[in-house]
Amino acid sequence: MKFLTVIAALFVGLAAGASSNAKCAKDITAASVDIGQATIAIVDAVTDCAPGFTSACNNDINKALAELTDATAQITAAVYECGGNTTPACADDLNGILAALTSTVANIDTAVIDCSAGNKDACQNDINAATKSVALIGVDIAKAVADC
Incomplete structure (x- = not known):
């Protein structure tokens, strides 16, 4: 679990070097902090x-x-703020982040159902899947920092 806490801290550090487009960088930085807290x-x-x-x-x-x-x-x-400066790589990175966020939320939504129903094994599996999904977002955040 310490590994994921370190990843959460890295999101903030990675975002500090984000894009020269101030609004775009601000959005990526804010998302990084939120993702770190979610982690x-x-x-x-x-x-x-x-x-x-x-x-x-x-x-x-x-x-x-x-x-x-x-x-x-x-x-x-x-996606909007980086607009005019968005390279195909930046757009791919941002879309990757959105897809990973959607996957993580879906895992958590399933966990709510399984945990509420008392299905402990499924509940833990869902939370573990969410943990893996949110950890993978770091890869796209790092790419977005470089590409956007």
Whole structure:
């Protein structure tokens, strides 16, 4: 789990070197921070949801979803803000981030259903899938920092 916390910190560091387009860079930086916070919440959910759908599990999931929603809004804004300066590589990176965010949210939505139903194994599998999905976003963030 320490690995994912380090990844969360890296998102912020990577974004610090983001695009020269100030608004575009601001959007990518904001998304990086949100994704980092979502990563921390998902890591917390791994432990808090192990016994079932506890209030701590619910709080972690809600925090992760809120941060991922904010990150999606920031990346959507980046698509617009990076507009005139968007290279095909930048557009691909931003689309990759949006796809990974969508996948992560889908994993968390499924976790809510499985955790609420008391299906502990499926709940943990869903949260683990979300953990992997959110970790992969870092690759596209790093590319976007360079390409946008």
